[in-house]
Amino acid sequence: MYSEKVMDHFQNPRNVGELENPSGVGTVGNAKCGDIMRIYLDIDENQVIRDCKFKTFGCGAAVATSSMATELVKGKTIQEALQVTNKAVMEALDGLPPVKVHCSLLAEEAIHAALWDYAEKNGIQIQGLSKPKSDIHEGEEEEEEEY
Amino acid sequence: MKTRIYLDNAATTRTSQEVVDAMLPYFTECYGNPSSIYELGQRSKEAITKAREEIAQVIGAKTEEIYFTAGGSESDNWAIKAAYEAYKNKGSHIITTKIEHHAVLHTCQYLEKQGARVTYLDVDENGLIDLDQLQKAITPETILITIMFANNEIGTIEPVKEIGMIAKEHGILFHTDAVQAFGQVPIDVDEMNIDMLSSSAHKINGPKGIGCLYIRKGVKIRSFIHGGAQERKRRAGTENVPGIVGYGAAARMAAATMEERTKKEQELRDYFIRRVLEEVPYTRLNGDPKKRLPNNANFSFRFIEGESLLIMLDMKGIAGSSGSACTSGSLDPSHVLLAIGLPHETAHGSLRLTLGADTTKEDLDYTVDQIKEIVSKLRNLSPLYEDFMRKQKKAESL
Numbered sequence: 283m284y285s286e287k288v289m290d291h292f293q294n295p296r297n298v299g300e301l302e303n304p305s306g307v308g309t310v311g312n313a314k315c316g317d318i319m320r321i322y323l324d325i326d327e328n329q330v331i332r333d334c335k336f337k338t339f340g341c342g343a344a345v346a347t348s349s350m351a352t353e354l355v356k357g358k359t360i361q362e363a364l365q366v367t368n369k370a371v372m373e374a375l376d377g378l379p380p381v382k383v384h385c386s387l388l389a390e391e392a393i394h395a396a397l398w399d400y401a402e403k404n405g406i407q408i409q410g411l412s413k414p415k416s417d418i419h420e421g422e423e424e425e426e427e428e429y
Numbered sequence: 430m431k432t433r434i435y436l437d438n439a440a441t442t443r444t445s446q447e448v449v450d451a452m453l454p455y456f457t458e459c460y461g462n463p464s465s466i467y468e469l470g471q472r473s474k475e476a477i478t479k480a481r482e483e484i485a486q487v488i489g490a491k492t493e494e495i496y497f498t499a500g501g502s503e504s505d506n507w508a509i510k511a512a513y514e515a516y517k518n519k520g521s522h523i524i525t526t527k528i529e530h531h532a533v534l535h536t537c538q539y540l541e542k543q544g545a546r547v548t549y550l551d552v553d554e555n556g557l558i559d560l561d562q563l564q565k566a567i568t569p570e571t572i573l574i575t576i577m578f579a580n581n582e583i584g585t586i587e588p589v590k591e592i593g594m595i596a597k598e599h600g601i602l603f604h605t606d607a608v609q610a611f612g613q614v615p616i617d618v619d620e621m622n623i624d625m626l627s628s629s630a631h632k633i634n635g636p637k638g639i640g641c642l643y644i645r646k647g648v649k650i651r652s653f654i655h656g657g658a659q660e661r662k663r664r665a666g667t668e669n670v671p672g673i674v675g676y677g678a679a680a681r682m683a684a685a686t687m688e689e690r691t692k693k694e695q696e697l698r699d700y701f702i703r704r705v706l707e708e709v710p711y712t713r714l715n716g717d718p719k720k721r722l723p724n725n726a727n728f729s730f731r732f733i734e735g736e737s738l739l740i741m742l743d744m745k746g747i748a749g750s751s752g753s754a755c756t757s758g759s760l761d762p763s764h765v766l767l768a769i770g771l772p773h774e775t776a777h778g779s780l781r782l783t784l785g786a787d788t789t790k791e792d793l794d795y796t797v798d799q800i801k802e803i804v805s806k807l808r809n810l811s812p813l814y815e816d817f818m819r820k821q822k823k824a825e826s827l
Contacts, residue, residue, distance in 0.1 A: 284740075292740065298810055309812060313774035316734055316753055316762065320812040337812040339774070341736035341753070345810060 284342060285376040291346035296353050299335040306403065308395025310414060311388050317344045319392040321352065325400055329360045336392070343382035350374050351389035360400075363393060364410055433746035434792045438632075438724060439581055439609060439783035440750055444675070445634040451678040452636065455671040463668050464657065473670045480677025484641060487684045488607075488626060489617040496642045496660045497673055498653070501608035502532035504627035504642035505575075507664075508604045509536045511650035512573045512625070513545055516602070520570030526550045526558055526587075527768040529577055533606055534764070537575075546570070555717035556585035556769050563595060573602045578610035578626075582752055582765040582781055583716030584725025586614060593622030602648065608632055608640075612683030613691060613722055624648050630672070634786070635679030639672035686786070691723035694784050701782075701793040702726050708797060709804055715766060715779060724784040729771060732814035733778045733807040735762075741803040742780075747796055752779040774813060 284292070305325035311317040317340035324333035334356045338348040351371050355363040368386035372378050378386060395414035401407060435443070455476060461469030463477055478492070485492045498504045513523065525537050527549045537547045548566045550558050558576065574596045579586045589605060596603035604625035607616060611628040618626060625648065629640035644650065644663075656665025705728055706712055715727040730738070735753030742749055752763030753776075761767075762776035771779075782796070808814040 292737070293744070295810065300815065313772075313777070313813070314761075316774070316777040318812050320815075337810055337815055339732065339811045339813050340734050342740045344734075345737060 283379055284346070285378075287350075287374070287376045288343060288346040288378065291349040291375065292342045295336075295345055295349040297335050297349065297356070298337065300337070301333060301335050304396075306396040306398070306400030308392045308397070308399055308414065310391040310395050311340070313339070316340060317385060317388055319344065319348050319388050321348070321392040321396045323355075323393075323396045323400060325360065331355050331358055331360070331363055340385065340388075341382070343378050343385040344388065346375055347371050347378070347386045347389040348392070351393060355393055360397060360408055361410075363397065364408070366390070366393060431746060432743070432748045434788075434796060435748050436782040436784060436788065436792075436796065437748045437750050438785040439584075439722075439781065441631045441637065442634045442785060444631070444636055445679065445682065447682065448635055448675045448678045452671040452675040455674050459670075463670060464659070473668075476670060476674050476677075477668055480673045480680075483677040483681040483684075484628070485643075487612060487616065487680050488623075488628075488643060489619055490626075490643050491646065493661065494618075494643055494646055496644055496663055497668060497676075498640050498642055498664060499638055499669075500631070500640040501530070501606065501627050501629035503653070504629070504640050505530065505532040505604075505606050506536050507642055507653040508625040508627060508644075508650070509533065509573065509575055510540065511653065512602055512604065512648075513540050513543075515650050516572040517545075520568075520572045522546045522548070522568055522570040522572060524548045524550065524563065524566050524571060524574045524576075526552060526576055528552050528556055528580055528582075528585075528765045529575070530581055530606055530608070533575055533577070550576075552585075552768050554770050555720075556580055556583050556715075556765070557717060557720065558587055558592075560588060560591055560595065563592065567595075567599050567601065571599070571601050573604060575604040575606070578605045578607035578616070579614065579722050580716065580765060581609045582763055583727045583769065584609075584722035584783075585717045586610065586720045586722065589623070590621045596624075597622040609722060612680060612687060613724065615687070618643060618645065625650075630676035630679055633679045633683040636672050636675040639669055639676045641676070690786050694786070694788070695723040697788060697790060697793060698724060698726055698784055700790065701784075701797065704793075704797045705800060709801055712804075713775075715769065715771070722783075724788075725781070726783070727779060727781045729766070729775045730778045730780065730804050731775055732811045732817060733804060735777055735779055737807055738778070738780055738800075738803060741806070742796075742799060745799045745803075747799060749780055749782045751781065753777045 301322040304322040306323045309320040322335040334352040336348045354366045368390040463474040612633040624645045626643040631637040652663045654665045711731040735751030766776035
């Protein structure tokens with residue numbers, strides 16, 4: 283079902299974790315669909331992404347695309363990172379099954395959301411970046427029941 | 430990795446060697462058409478009669494009340510559509526539940542488009558229907574109650590005898606999808622007032638592509654396939670003789686071994702469930718703890734997603750299934766898990782493991798160890814778990 287590259291990034295995901303004082307954080311997706319992606323960015327004064335971490339709740343494709351997306355934006359400038367589209371992530375993974383294409387969209391959106399957060403924090407505008415489509419509201423999981 | 434531990438027996442089972450041996454002569458030696466008059470044909474006919482008897486015995490039916498079909502889905506479709514057609518002049522109301530197999534649910538939805546009115550009964554947190562709600566749902570228009578014997582995902586066994594009694598009191602037909610229950614729990618169609626019952630061979634170590642619909646004598650439902658006189662003119666077409674023979678052999682063996690086999694399975698199941706619940710935090714058992722199929726275990730592991738879990742188990746040689754959306758190709762998780770009240774994200778993190786006759790304690794011990802490791806790995810990846818732990822920490826420091 284999955285390519286070798288997808289399986290590799292799923293089994294050994296790169297850049298898993300959190301950043302202490304991130305320049306920007308983006309969380310997209312929703313639990314209803316079963317995919318949530320969070321990306322942390324550390325951006326230096328030259329607007330280069332120094333470090334990047336992620337956490338993902340989702341299927342094999344969701345984890346693999348998160349992992350690959352973080353690899354692709356690491357060391358890039360913000361403008362370069364904006365060019366990392368879902369298509370680029372998919373190609374880097376040697377493709378995804380058709381039903382999993384939406385997972386790669388999530389990775390692109392998560393990066394955009396993190397960049398948006400960075401821009402807002404610093405009061406700057408990033409050319410070509412629009413407000414992310416979906417975001418997870420803090421505290422939503424309070425509705426969860428205890429077992 | 431090659432599957433070493435098969436724990437998806439609710440999906441399908443390995444065809445047993447005895448069943449294959451029973452079937453083989455009917456491909457190359459006794460290949461005659463059962464409708465033919467010569468000896469070769471008559472041998473096929475006799476084999477079908479014998480299999481029909483073996484299957485009828487499992488549920489206390491008469492031989493002539495068993496109609497062979499291509500499997501459980503066909504049986505469900507036939508029972509529900511044909512009952513609606515036959516009785517729609519009397520009324521057009523059907524009662525079913527929210528946790529039926531899609532073969533029942535989608536058939537009911539199809540009939541709604543044809544003018545039927547369908548009540549989908551709720552279930553409680555364990556997946557059991559409320560008999561009072563059933564009573565109240567009945568109207569003079571109600572022509573059919575179709576409620577599964579046992580749920581395929583969470584294993585909950587419904588109060589079939591009580592449902593049958595209610596149906597009988599009101600003169601309403603009662604169909605039950607017993608695909609998971611057949612050969613696993615005792616069934617008696619007379620004692621339980623069941624008018625129609627669906628079953629499938631491949632769930633009981635028989636071959637795929639063969640099943641049956643039990644139709645109580647006197648129930649008038651239309652033919653499923655028109656043509657020749659096979660299956661008392663109700664399902665035309667030359668019979669799947671090897672399949673039927675295999676089904677008969679599987680049914681006979683399932684009945685003969687039921688008591689001993691299910692007792693062993695139940696003990697192993699309870700041991701397995703106990704270990705998982707004790708050793709994996711933030712886990713819940715789905716389905717009724719007692720009124721459940723002897724081989725079914727279904728868990729929800731919070732903060733993780735089912736498909737990831739399945740792939741990682743597969744890499745360790747363990748085969749299971751999940752109610753996660755990603756495994757079904759849709760965006761919604763299992764309708765059964767939502768019906769028992771699970772939040773979406775918890776439903777996405779479900780895992781169903783169903784034991785077989787040859788599952789061992791060692792298999793399950795290995796599986797528990799793997800689950801523990803994988804769940805912990807996936808939780809470390811999960812932003813939901815991160816948020817949860819952060820909140821826990823905050824609460825502790827307050």
